[in-house]
Amino acid sequence: MSHISPVIWQFLVKWMTNFAIIPPEASKIASEMDALLFFMTLVSLFGLTVVIILLVTFSSLYSRERHPVAEQIEGSTLLEATWTIIPLGLFLVMFVWGATIYFRVFTPPPNAMKIYVVGKQWMWKAEHPGGQHEINALHVPTGQPVELILISQDVFHSFSVPAFRVKREAIPGRYNTVWFEATAPGTYHLFCTQYCGTAHSVMGGDVVVQTPEDYQKWLAQSTSGTSLAQNGERIFSSLSCAACHNDRPDARGPNLANVYGAKLPLANGRTAVVDDEFLRNAILNPSQHLTEGYAPIMPTYQGQISEEGIISLIEYIKNLDSNYRIQQTMTTPDLLPESHGKAAPAAQGVK
Amino acid sequence: MSDSHAHAHPPYQRHHFETYEQQKEATTFAMWLFLLTEIMFFGGLFTAYLIYRNWYYPAFVAASHQLDIILGGINTLLLITSSFTMAMGVWCAETRKKSGLVLSLVLTLILGIGFLGIKTVEYKEKFEKHHVPGHTFSVQSFIDPAHDEATLKAVKQGEPMPDPMPLDMARKTEMYFSLYFAMTGMHALHMVIGIGILGFLIVRAQQGAYTTGHVTMIENFGLYWHFVDIVWIFLFPLLYLISRH
Amino acid sequence: MSTDTIVKLPDQATARMPKVSYLNKEHGILSWLLTGDHKRIAMLYLISLTFFFFIGGAMAGLIRLELLTPQSDLMAMDTYNKVFTMHGVIMIFFFLVPSVPATLGNFLIPMMIGAKDLALPKINLLSWYLYMAGGALALYAMITGGVDTGWTFTTPLSTHYVNTNVITTGLAAFIAGFSSIFTGLNFIVTIHRMRAPGMTWFRLPLYVWSHYAASVLMVLGTPVVAIAIVLVALERTIGIGVFDPTKGGDPLLFQHLFWFYSHPAVYIMILPGMGVVSEVVSTFSRKRVFGYTAVAFSSVAIAIFGFFVWAHHMYIMGLSNYSALLFSLLTMLVAVPSAIKIFNWAFTLYKGSITFETPMLYAFGFMGLFTIGGLTGVFLGVSGTDIHLTETYFIVAHFHFVMVGGMLMAFLAGIHFWWPKMTGRMYPEKISQLAAVTTFIGFNFTFFPQFMLGMLGMPRRYASYPAEFQILNVFSTAGASVLGVGYLLPVLYLVWSLKYGAIAGNNPWQATGLEWQTQSPPLTENFEKLPIVDHDAYDYEWLERQNQIQASEVSSVR
Amino acid sequence: MTEDAIKHEHKIVSPIVYLAIFFALLVGTAVTVWASYIDLGVWNPIIALAIACTKATLVVLYFMHVRYSSKLTMLTVGSGVFMFLVLIGMTISDYFTRAWGLW
C-alpha cells in the first residue's frame, strides 16, 4: 500500500491512529503490517458485503409474498467453482504476503544490536550489552535494528509491543528472537501477552524509543559499571572455565576465541553454526553437541548459573576475539579461582 | 448360523436392530472405532518418545540397558501366546465349543496376570534402583556405574562395565524413564482393564452365554486384547532393544 | 418482518397431543435415568447443558463486570483468572462441544435416517453419565478453590507453577472427552449401519453429513488431548518430565498435543451448527440446498483438513519458521470449504420462497456473524498478521464470533426449529423473534468492540488494563447485558410453551426430513413402521405429492 | 438369520492359521532380539520397527480378522494408521526444521 501512494497512506494512518483504530506506528515493520492488515480488512469487507448483499437481495426478491412458489435448482458447478477459487486465491495472496512479513520479523539482520530479555513471573528484565539493566522497561534507539533475545526463567511469557507490531514468546529452556527497528521516539506500551499466572495483567511497562543521541545519554547514565561481557568474564573465572578453555597446547577444551558465528564441526559429523542458542546449550548440556576432537569431559553448569549469568557468559564468549583476555583472566591474581571470594567482586548470576 | 432361528429374532438381538447381522456389524464397527481412539491415545506417547529419543539418544541407550531383556522377552512371549489363546477362544465361540472357550479364556487370563506379575517385578527393581522419575530419581548408576551395586552385579554376571556418562546426559535418562513408565503404565492399565473384563467373560462363558451363536462380545474383546498386544509389540523393541550391541 | 408464514398447524380446537409418545411411554424419574431412548437422553442433555451454559454465562457476566473499569477492583487478579478459566472450560467442554450433537444430534440422527435408535443405546446413556460426572467434577473443582491455568492448560504453568485444582479440572475435561468420544463413535456407527432401506449416502440430510464429519473429529482428536492431560497430571503428581524444560522436556510438545485436539475441536463445535443451518435454510426457503454434494463434501473436507492446521496456535511460541509456513498454508486451505458453505446457503435462497420465522432469523444471524468470525480467523491464520493480533482481544472476538455468533445461534435455531418435534408444541413466535433480534444486537455490541481492542493491542486474560481501552470495554459490557437478556428469554418462553404452546402436529414447517413424517412428539421407536426411502433429501415436490395422497386418503375414508 | 448374511460376513478362521501366525510372531520376536545385538548402524531401529510393523500387521490381518472383513473395517484401520502418522509426522516437521539453516 505504502508503495502506491505514500501521501494517502500517511493520511490514512494518521486518521486511524487518531480515532484509535490502530496503535501508533513506531517501527519499520509496522507500516508493512498495517498495509497487509488494511488489505485483508478490505478483502474481508468485500467478502462480507457480497454475502450480505446476496442474503438481503434474495430475501427481499424471493420472500414468500413476492415469490410464492420456489423453483428447485440443483446447483451450479460453475458458480461453485467461482466461489471456491476466488476466496482461495485471495487467501493465498494473504498467505504469501503474510509469510514474507513473518519471516522478516523472525529473521534478525546480522547488524542488529542485541538486547537480552529475561521474563519471569511477573517482570521483564532487559539486559543491554553495556551492562544496563532494566525492569519492566526497554530503552531503544531509533534507526537501528534491535534484536531481542528472549528467554523465560519459569513459564511462558510473551513480549508484546503493539506500536512495533511485534510480539514473541519467551519460553523456558530456549532462546527465541525477534527484531524491530524503531522509527518514532516516544513511550509505548509493553505487555506480557501470554497468560502466565496471577499477575499476568500487570507484567509490563513502557518501551521508550529515543533518538540515538538521547539513547547514548541514557546508556551512559544508567550503566551499572560492569558490562555484560565483564560480568561474564567474572563468571568465567569464578567457574574456572579457563582451566580448560585457554590457548595452551595441552588445553582440554577447545579454544573459544572467535568461536561465535563460526561453523563448528561436531563429533557426530555434522556442523553447527555457533549462535546464542548453541552457546547456551554448550554450557548447560555440553555432551549434546560434542565438538569434534574433544572428549565429553565438560561438566554441565545446569542449576549453577542463572539465565542472566548465562547471558553474561555468552556475551563474554561472543566478544572473545583473541585469547588475550583469557590469559589476563588466568594471570590476574584476584580473579583466579583459588582466590575467588577474597577479592573478586561477586559476579552477578552465579547461583 | 442357526437354522432353528431362521427368521425369528434370536434372544440376544436388541430391539432396535432389524437383524442380528446388523447388530453384529454395528458393534464390531464400534469396537474398531474405539480402537481407533486407542491408537491416537498411544500416538501422543509415541510422538513424545520419538522426539526425545532423537534428542537424547545416548541417555536412551544407557537407560534402556537398565531394563532386563530376559524379563521383557518373556513378557513378549506371554502376550503373544495370550493373543493366540484369545484367538483360539474366538474360534471356540464361533464353533460353539463351550469348554474350549472357557479353557482359552482362562489361559489368556493366566498369561495376562503373568505379564503383569513380571511387570511388577520390573517396576519394583526400578524403585530400588531409584529409576522412578520424581524426587527419588537418581542418576548414580549412570554417572558412576563402578559404584552402583546393581551394575556391579550385572558385571559379575559377565556383562561389560558401562562407561560413565556426563552428568547432563545422564540426567536425561529421567526422560527415558518418564516415557517408560507412562507408556508401559498405560499399557499395563489396559491389561488390568482387560483382565477385569476377562474375569466377567469367563463366568458368562461358563454359563454358556457365548456359545449359542452370540459371539460378538467375545470377538470384540478379542479385538481389544489383540490391540493391547500390538502396542506391546512396538513397546518392546522401542524400550528394551535400543542399541543392544 | 414478514407476516407470511409457512407454519401449518392442525386445527387447535380439535387437535390433541398424541396419546403415546416417548415422553409419556414410561413414568418416573428412574425411567428417565435408566432410559436407552435416544430422545430421552437428548432431553437429559438439553437440561444439563442449559444449566452449564448459565453457569458459564454467569462467569462471563463476572468477566465483563470486572472489565468495566481498568483496575482490577471487582475481584482480585487471582479470582479473575479463575473466573475466565472456568468460563472457558465450562463453555467449551461442557457446553459447546456437546451442545448440538448431544441434544439435537442424539434426538434427530436416528429419526433422520429412519432408525429406531442409535446403534448403542447403553453407550449413549453412559456418555450422558460421563458428561454429568465430568461436569460435577468441574463444579467441584470450581467450588473448592477453582483453577487458574486458562482453558488451554499451558505447561509449565499448569504443571509446576500454579497450586490450584489443575488435576481435578483436567480429569473433568478428560471424562467429558470420553463422553464426547462415545457420542461421536455412536453416531458414526449409526450412520453407517442403521440407515433405513433406500437411505443412500447421498439421500442423507446435510445435517447428518455434518454430524458424521464432526464425529470423525471427536473420535480421532479427543484421545490425544486425553493423553496430554494424563501427562500433565503425572507431571504434577509423581514428577515425570515429558513437558518439563528443567528435565530436558519440551514445553512446546504439550502445545502440539493439546492443539492437535483443540483445533479440530473448533470444527467439532461448528460443523453440527452448519448442519442445522442447512436444514433451516432449506426449509424456510422451500428449496433444495444449492449444490448438495458440494456442501456435503465440504463438511468432510473441513474434518480432514481440520487435522492439518493445529500449529497455527503456536506461530510466535518458537515453532520453526518453516513449520509455520506449512501450517499457515494449510490454514488457508481449511478456510475455503466454509466459504463454499456460506455461498451455497446464500444461493439456496435464490428463487426460493422465503419466510422469516425465528429459526431462519437465527440462521441469518449465523451466516453473517460466522462470516465475520471466519474471516477474522484468516487474519490469525496468516502467519504475519498473527504476530500482531495473537493473544489479544482480537482472538477473543474471533472465537466468540464463530462460537457464540456462529454455533450458539445455530444451536438456538435448531432448538426452535425442532422444538415442535421434541415437545409437540410450538414456541411463541413473536417474542422469540424479539429474542433473536435482541441476541443479534447484543452480540455485536459485546464483541465487535473487542476486534478494535485487539487491533489496538489489548492483551487477553487481563484483569486490569490501560485506561485508554476503557471506552470500548464499557461498550462491550453493556452489550453483554443485552446479550444476557437475549439468552434468558428463550428459557422462559420455551418452558412456558411446554404447557401453553400451540399443538404442533406432525409437520408444522412442511419440512421434508423423515423426522417430520412421524408424530410429534415421536413414539419411542420413532416410526410406526420402518420407513422406506425413495426420494432425495429436501425433495419438496415429493412432500407435495405425499400431502396430496394423504388428503385424498382422508377424504376417501370419509 | 438369512443364509446370504452369513456368507457375506464372518468367515471362521481355522486354528491352523492361528497357529501359523502364532509361530510367525514368535519367530519375529526372536529375530528382533537377535537383530538388536548386531550393529547395523542406523538400520537397527529401522529393522526393529519393520519387524514390529510386520508382526502388528499379521495380528491385525489374521487374529483380528481384518483380512476377512468388510472394506469399512479396512478403511477404519487405515484411517487410524493415517492419523497416527499425521500426528507424528506433522509434529516432527516442527522439530526437524527448527535447526534448518544452522548446520
Ligand code: HEA
Ligand atoms: C467454533 C469455533 C471456531 C471456528 C469455526 C474457527 C474457525 C477458524 N479459526 Fe479459530 N479459534 C477458535 C475457535 C474457532 N475458530 C478458538 C476458540 C480460538 C482460540 C483458542 C485460544 O487460544 O483460547 C481460535 C483461535 C484461532 C487461531 C489462533 C490464533 C492465535 O492463537 O494466535 C487461528 C489462527 O490461525 C484461527 C484461525 C481460524 C480459521 C482460519 C478458521 C476458519 O475455519 C474459518 C473459515 C471461515 C471463513 C473464512 C468464513 C467464510 C468465508 C467467506 C464467506 C468468504 C468470504 C469471501 C471472500 C474472502 C471473497 N483461530
Ligand code: HEA
Ligand atoms: C461456547 C463458548 C463461549 C461462550 C458461549 C461465551 C460467552 C461469552 N463470553 Fe466467553 N470465552 C470462551 C468461550 C465462550 N464464551 C472461551 C473459550 C474463552 C477463553 C478462556 C480463556 O482465556 O482461557 C472466553 C473468554 C472470554 C473473555 C475474555 C477473558 C479474558 O481473556 O480476559 C470475555 C471477555 O469479555 C468473554 C465474554 C463472554 C461473554 C460476554 C459471553 C456471552 O455470550 C455470554 C452471555 C450469557 C449470559 C450473560 C448468561 C445469561 C445468564 C444470566 C445473566 C444469569 C446469570 C446468573 C447469575 C449471575 C446467578 N469470554
Ligand code: CUA
Ligand atoms: Cu508474563 Cu503474562
Ligand SMILES: [Cu+2]
Ligand atoms: Cu485453530
